[in-house]
Amino acid sequence: MNRKLRMGMIGGGNDAFIGAIHRHAAFIDGKIELVCGALSINKDIALESGRSLFLPADRTYTTFEEMLEKESTLPAEVRMDFVTIVTPNFAHFAPAMMALEKGFHVVIEKPITLNLDQALALDKKVKETGLILCLTHTYTGYPMVKEAKEMIKKGALGKVRKVYVEYKQGWLSRLTEREGNAQAAWRTDPSKSGKSGVMGDIGTHAFNLSEYISGLQVSELCASLNTVVDGRALDDDGAVLLRFNNGATGVLMATQIAAGEENNLSIRIYGEKGGIEWHQQEPNSLVVKWLDKPAETYRAGSGYLSAIAKQNQRTPGGHPEGYLEAFANLYRNFSATLAARLDGGSVNTDIVEFPSVTEGIRGMAFIDNVVNSHLSTDKWVTYSIG
CATH class of the missing domain: 3.40.50.720 (NAD(P)-binding Rossmann-like Domain)
Structure with missing residues (x-):
């Protein structure tokens, strides 16, 4: 254009x-x-x-x-x-x-x-x-998240067996919704936030990241939700056991009452041959742990990364990039797709991609299934949409 x-x-x-x-x-x-x-x-x-x-x-x-x-x-x-x-x-x-x-x-x-x-x-x-609809699941925009996804997609870790994802915040450790905090007020109001607090706000990010990187989909889950702060109308803490559609299992934890935590999103995925570990607060590093050789640390900005990671990195190695750049990658990929559409062309969706309404539906279904599991007398519920 x-x-x-x-x-x-x-x-x-x-x-x-x-x-x-x-x-x-x-x-x-x-x-x-x-x-x-x-x-x-x-x-x-x-x-x-x-x-x-x-x-x-x-x-x-x-x-x-x-x-x-x-x-x-x-x-x-x-x-x-x-x-x-x-x-x-x-x-x-x-x-x-x-x-x-x-x-x-x-x-x-x-x-x-x-x-x-x-x-x-x-x-x-x-x-x-x-x-075209783009859903801003920001953390999928990080280059080292893309690298982790590509490694698993190409089979570098073998069959995925285990997923651990944690999202810890501490900003709702007090009843801040009654202290003039507008962000807390609507996020803890069921009429404005939805049927879950912590799982709707940050649990959906953790869920999305687990499916995005692993390439799998959750098929069953078992959830427990807590409202820790007295007087709060929605949950502010919870944990979910996961079963994926390839037989892998996992654990998802989300909390907003972990006093002292800022925005601590972390994920570990283990396969037959090794595992990956990524932390949002140190986003330019991807730790790769091997079964039969020493662990490696992959770094953003490096020439050895995959094409999709390179498509979504912006600075030379050793020059940090973070949340804004990851967010910008969603806009860049969306705008490239839209511009190509308006010009009558297309883009290479293997490397120019972004979350869509599909991820949006799975996120909303995740919230429903977590709440249903928490309220159910059954230990496990089958993941369903609708």
Whole structure:
């Protein structure tokens, strides 16, 4: 293409948590520009946010309905190409569905919707329209996560036998939702977050990473959820035993009451010949442990990495890259796919890939199955969608 892709944004105003991260990530490669936004449900914040981002007054909207309706009537050479939705969980479905109905491609925060039925409805609409939907499971964007996935895909570790994934945070160790913390308030409110707190917020990331890297799918699970902080309306801690569709087993742990932890996401996967270990807080290293030789540490930016890892690395070896760059990789791969589509072409999906509505459905089904298992008198429940 001989121009930048035009992005609209729903949510992400001056008072938002993740909106600026999305904009930084989208702009890193110089392929995307922000042309319009409905940046807050608060009219004053929406208008001020638009001014601070230098959006035209006539393309700074106060509702997503107004934005999608008016943008759809603009000439093709002016209107946005896609919309990024960075609202809380309960406000994902309606704008995403309307965007697809109006012919716009979609980037959307995870979890994809408030419940599984909404996710399935979005999937149906995506298939009807043929439009592209990118789900921002950020951790799949790290180059060393890509390297781990490729090693397992090519059989370097042999058949996968065991998966351990942990996501530990400590920021909800107190009842911060009643101390003026807006992020805590909606994340612990079932009407806004959904039927699970910790598993919906960060457990879905751990689940997604376990399936993404291993190339497997969870077929059964056994879950226990806890609400540790008195007065909290949703779970803030939990653990899940996993069985995968190749016979492998695993353990998933997610907690937001591990005092002192920041954003400690870690995964270990073991096969017949060896295992891999990756930590989000040290993302440029992938430890590979072998059954019959010394362990190795693979490093981002190195020439010996696979094509998919190289596609998603941005700096020379020894120059750290992290969360923003991983996030940007999702936008780069999405924008390359969209630009090729608009030009009548295609991309190599073996190396230019990103999470889609499929991962969104599996994430919502994971939440349902975890809650059902926790409430059930049965030890194990068969993983199901719908």
